[in-house]
Amino acid sequence: MADVTVVRYSHEGEKFEILVKPDPALDYKLGKKKDISSVLVSDDIYTDSGKGTKPATDKLVKAFKTEDSAEIVKIILQKGDLNLTTDQRRKMVDEKKKQIIAFIAKTYVDPKTHLPHPPLRIEQAMKDGRISVDPQKNVDEQVKDIVDKLRSIIALKSENLQLEIVIPAQYASQSYAILKSVGSLKKEDWQNNGSLKAILEIPAAARPNVIDRLGSITKGSASVEVIQ
Structure with a gap:
């Protein structure tokens, strides 16, 4: 080379x-x-x-x-x-495809179950549809076109949820940074005792990840309820 x-x-x-x-x-x-x-x-x-x-x-x-x-x-x-070599292009396509599949799995759900499709199912659908990936373009520049093509193979729906979250005072400040990074805070209400009550809007497919991250930070003491 x-x-x-x-x-x-x-x-x-x-x-x-x-x-x-x-x-x-x-x-x-x-x-x-x-x-x-x-x-x-x-x-x-x-x-x-x-x-x-x-x-x-x-x-x-x-x-x-x-x-x-x-x-x-x-x-x-x-x-x-x-300017890529053949091997580099293949490597970059594989990496970009993983990023796109991960994005779709986190952002879109099966409208029948309201759950995300497993990444392997998305990957197989891309293969079945002969959907190509541009290694030089960002994920957000090409994912819409890829999702439009995938919809003829698997059902995909972009769906948001609103979560009502209550976080104890000792974990509130650390958890607040997580909430800001994973979704859109529609409401935040800091209590006199330092705890936080918030309404968070997220993609439906991101719900398991948000619950896991909050559970890890708060040692399972956070309350998370779906309100929409």
């Missing part, structure tokens, strides 16, 4: 490129690596890396709202298209 490959990014017809190390760059795109310096061959920004041509500063500012090369390189690496 070559020691260098390219990440390409386009903005309003202008093209930008950076040179990266293939495997570290793939790990970065998959979220497995955070250190950009270990990914880059250099922090130079090109319009055509093969010819060595570089963009004018005004074009960089127009496209990236900054002339800070470190910030620009980060944007290109995050949003640009990595």
Whole structure:
């Protein structure tokens, strides 16, 4: 494998490129690596890396709202298209497919049972429907189209629940951060004794995970009731 490959990014017809190390760059795109310096061959920004041509500063500012090369390189690496080998593409497709399946399992339910489909069932439905995954696109950019195609194979419904939650005082502040991260707080009522009563709206498929996380934090002392 070559020691260098390219990440390409386009903005309003202008093209930008950076040179990266293939495997570290793939790990970065998959979220497995955070250190950009270990990914880059250099922090130079090109319009055509093969010819060595570089963009004018005004074009960089127009496209990236900054002339800070470190910030620009980060944007290109995050949003640009990595030139993948065949093996890398297969690896990235597999990783993206896992993310999409996990998202669908957490967000959609079987309308007959109001329970999420098992990930293996979703995976088999994608295979049966010959539904492809774009390794370069974020989950939220392609999941709607994938769900629309899946609906001809398995029943999927996006369904929200409202939970009435009561958390004892000693666990309230820690649990509050969890509630904010997993759903939409419709109401919060802090009691005089420090306990928290809240109404939380979540995707129906996320209910088991929310109950498990709250149970772990509160040692099973939280009260969770479905009100809608």
